[in-house]
Amino acid sequence: MRLFVLTGAIGCGKSTFAAFLNKNGVAIIDTDVLSHQVVEPGMPGHAAILSQFGPSFFSENILDRKKLADHVFSDATGDLKRKLEQCTHPYINSMVSQQLRRIFLRQKQTKGIPHDCVVHVSPKAVCVVIPLYFEVGLDKRGFLSAAPVVACVLKSVDLQIARLKSRGCLPLDKQEALARISHQMSMEEKASRASYVVENDGPIEELEEHAGYFVTNVMPKLKSRRIALPTIIHRYFEEGFWNLVLEAVLLLFIVARLIYKAKYGGKSPLMYVLDKIRKPADGN
Template sequence: MIIAGLTGGIASGKSTVAKFLSDAGAKIIDADAIAREVVEPGTPGCEAIAASFGRSVLLPDGNIDRKRLGEIIFNDPEKRTRLDAIVHPLVVQRSAEMIAQIAAEAPDAVVIMDIPLLMETGMGKDLAEVIVVYVPESVQLERLMNRDGIDEQAAMARIRSQMPIEEKRKRATLVIDNSNCMSDSRRQALAIFNRLEQQSKNVTD
């Protein structure tokens, strides 16, 4: 088994690339999906967030009011750090459980850790490869404005809240340039999957 990380910048097309890799046969561990799972109503994660930020961050059905919570942490690094300290360990624990299950069922698997803030959180240091889905910042900006229907100032604020895409590109061990057509991105993703698959077989052998 080989475990690689997949990351990118906002509106870079990481989810599309993750689907290409999944279609090729990779096992995807989606950190965002896990982060939602570990704070579902009634979970220790949900209760910890309510205790830390107040019951006002809960909707009537018990779910986290993500918009409200986002407004609280977006411009407050201390509160963002406090939220990360609750959610991050739960995501790491659940990810480890999923990896153990994959290892038992498919020892030759290519596992992709799909983590938007892989580099910002330092979670990439123990992975065999770090794949960055890259587009220039100007493309990020245009796509984000179109996707979310927001103005340039709001889009840039979201882009600036992450590590610059050029820095991520430098730190990557593998890069998929998603600036061109979808078929080109698919070709690059399949080439990387084939490379990882061979690495996994070499490790197992």
């Protein structure tokens, strides 16, 4: 099963493109959705933010995301943003890993599902939406470091600001939009690092058409950007020894099955034995 990362600056249409991919049979794990789930009461991100930022950003034990975001993005140094990421990103990464394991083992995905997407038990591919993939260094470390990357970009920052001002959920004014944009990598640099670029300057119908073209013509040709041996070591410590043993056993089983089919023409062991018994009898 193919796996790739979808990234892009704020307001560039990542979520919309992901929804169109989902309609074409691709499973979506959205880290923005996970970032909401990980700060719900009782979740580890909730406790970490409460400890680091204090109770003033909570109302009746519910995180005021808008208030916290305004506070974090008002800091030009980026220190508060890094502090917030330390509170949530380890848990989000762990949840991504868990959901990938569920999907690859043909179990039902339970988290990170955008509201406009459906669960595919046997998807054509898995897309992990990570807005800050390059900014936080996931292209250099971690279990997604070798995955091919698709970037949604816009040619115009003015269009990006206009979309942020008019978006349905938490619209931003111009100053708020510029503050968010300033904390992210430029679209040009994201595009230069990506395996494939989706330019989203046109109408939504073009983006939907592009998604269908991508799944049919581009996705089958995407290749890992490099062999990431450190990934195995990372997963050993993050997920535990027995998870890796289970995956290794499953992989060996699949390889052995393919070798057996290639050697014996796809016959079951029982049919192979029966054929061997019949041949001498036929000869007599």
